[in-house]
Amino acid sequence: MIPIYEVKTIQIEVTNACNLTCANCTRFVGHHQKPFFMSLDEVRTAIKSLEGFKNGIGLMGGEPTVHPQFAEICKTYQELIADKHKRQFWTNGYGWKKYEKLIYETFEPKNIVYNDHKNPVVGWHQPLMVAAKDILDDESLMWELINDCWIQERWSASITPKGAFFCEVAAAQDHLYSGTGGYPIEKGWWNKTPEQFREQAERYCPNCSAAIPMPKESAHNDCDTVSKSIAEKLEKVMSPKFLKGKVQIFDRKFSRAEIEEYKKDWTPWSHRPYKQYTPDLIEKC
Numbered sequence: 314m315i316p317i318y319e320v321k322t323i324q325i326e327v328t329n330a331c332n333l334t335c336a337n338c339t340r341f342v343g344h345h346q347k348p349f350f351m352s353l354d355e356v357r358t359a360i361k362s363l364e365g366f367k368n369g370i371g372l373m374g375g376e377p378t379v380h381p382q383f384a385e386i387c388k389t390y391q392e393l394i395a396d397k398h399k400r401q402f403w404t405n406g407y408g409w410k411k412y413e414k415l416i417y418e419t420f421e422p423k424n425i426v427y428n429d430h431k432n433p434v435v436g437w438h439q440p441l442m443v444a445a446k447d448i449l450d451d452e453s454l455m456w457e458l459i460n461d462c463w464i465q466e467r468w469s470a471s472i473t474p475k476g477a478f479f480c481e482v483a484a485a486q487d488h489l490y491s492g493t494g495g496y497p498i499e500k501g502w503w504n505k506t507p508e509q510f511r512e513q514a515e516r517y518c519p520n521c522s523a524a525i526p527m528p529k530e531s532a533h534n535d536c537d538t539v540s541k542s543i544a545e546k547l548e549k550v551m552s553p554k555f556l557k558g559k560v561q562i563f564d565r566k567f568s569r570a571e572i573e574e575y576k577k578d579w580t581p582w583s584h585r586p587y588k589q590y591t592p593d594l595i596e597k598c
């Protein structure tokens with residue numbers, strides 16, 4: 314794992330509502346009884362807490378454009394993050410037509426990740442709801458893999474209404490399973506080494522499968538892959554997707570030999586064969 318002050322992006326998660334329900338979503342969309350929407354004051358506090366952070370500040374959901382105050386949030390980014398190159402935006406394009414001018418005013422095109430999930434044969438997601446502790450009996454192997462987690466090293470830390478987290482998937486877990494919350498959203502919370510955020514990693518990572526080499530699944534699948542202990546958690550929080558039966562139970566163990574085999578051509582970060590920034594700006598990988 315890398316220090317939070319080295320991650321490429323810290324996301325501000327303005328909502329976990331989304332117009333889509335992709336399989337194995339990093340925000341567990343479809344499992345929440347009720348989505349959250351950050352207030353403008355919470356967005357301001359989140360941005361101010363990142364003063365001095367040298368890398369990108371993301372505007373993230375769910376789907377950010379479903380937030381009823383999306384326009385005001387963009388204006389707040391413009392006001393409080395003077396360097397346009399630091400502002401980043403993730404969208405599936407839901408509100409693109411309505412907000413196009415404002416989006417270009419707020420973000421550089423190359424700082425936008427546009428992922429409309431429309432092509433039914435493109436889009437693969439690593440399962441995230443197969444608890445590592447359920448499928449690996451060897452605890453030292455589990456931590457060896459977690460300590461090298463690609464999401465933590467390549468993607469983002471996060472701020473949600475429940476606090477600040479070293480990892481975006483840990484943040485989503487905390488929200489879904491009614492966790493104890495993250496760090497107080499105050500200046501410099503992100504100035505932490507892996508030793509300093511170890512307690513968060515110990516709380517969330519064993520319930521996650523991001524770091525475990527296994528086959529990717531189509532984002533267009535009807536259901537999420539979950540292990541037994543996660544199924545119990547989903548039942549407890551009355552997940553709508555779980556209650557509709559839109560999960561498939563993963564109930565087996567992995568050996569070290571299998572992990573080594575899966576590792577060989579495992580590139581879970583590569584979820585589509587191109588990069589797309591806007592509806593018209595696409596580059597082959």
Ligand code: SF4
Pocket residue numbers: 459462463464465480481482483514517518521522523524
């Ligand atoms: S919670 Fe999951 S995605 Fe985040 S660092 Fe831990 S294993 Fe990786």
